[in-house]
Amino acid sequence: MSLRSPLGQVLGSGAAGEGVHHWWAQRLTSLALLPLTIWFVVSLLALPSLDYPTVAGWMHGSLTALLLILMVLVGAWHSQLGLRVVIEDYVHGAGSRTLLLVLVLFAHVLLAAAGVLAVLRMAFGVAP
Amino acid sequence: MSRYTLATSIFNRFTGVALSAGLVLLVYWLLAVAGGPRSFASAARVLSLTVMKIVYAGCIVAFCFHMVAGIRHLVWDTGRGLERRQSQRSAWLVVAVSVLLMLAVGYCAWFAGARAP
DSSP, X not given: OOOSOHHHHHHOOTTTTOTTHHHHHHHHHHHHHHHHHHHHHHHHHHSSOOSHHHHHHHHXXXXXXXXXXXXXXXXXXXXXXXXXXXHHHHOOOHHHHHHHHXXXXXXXXXXXXXXXXXHHHHHHSOOO | OTHHHHHHHHHHHHHHHHHHHHHHXXXXXXXXXXXXXXXXXXXXXXXXXXXXXXXXXXXHHHHHHHHHHHHHHHHHHTTOSOSHHHHHHHHHHHHHHHXXXXXXXXXXXXXXXXXXX
């Protein structure tokens, strides 16, 4: 029997004090992704063409670069949090679950870094 | 009747996983642009394959549904709409709104597709 009060158990987020961190991060990233992804889809559809000069010129803009970086970072974070829940729910072997979680985390960090690098390269490069 | 709320819940997960794959595609495209005209041209050969049209259609379906279903989740988080009747009704609303959104985005993308390299 626990000596902690029911309220303390709920509020208490455990010894680390951040029990609701995952839940909260999933909500905040989804909220941020709403305007970011809508902007991305709309501006992609609004481009007069999807050939190299048009896309490169679009990515050369500072605002585009800023919003793309935010979308890639927040998107990768949200995706990692979501896949983590799916893995935790459906993969039952402790070893394979941990391995898969680590692989998914590394893959997302790699994706985020590569995406940001690509955007920065276009933003700071010579105008096409 | 709860199978509708069950179906939307599962499809929200499924589309979320699909969008994770879409993120890989997005970063591939960004890297192709950053690599210069020649890397873009070779990526465009892959990205303009007929089979990719199915992938893009899947991305549009997944994006629209996951976004609308996600808004429903955010509303739930405020403590609203959690009654059984309400959640059954909002399940239908999510399907209706996201299908309309899919048609709108798909319609625009179809004409944008004519401009693709």
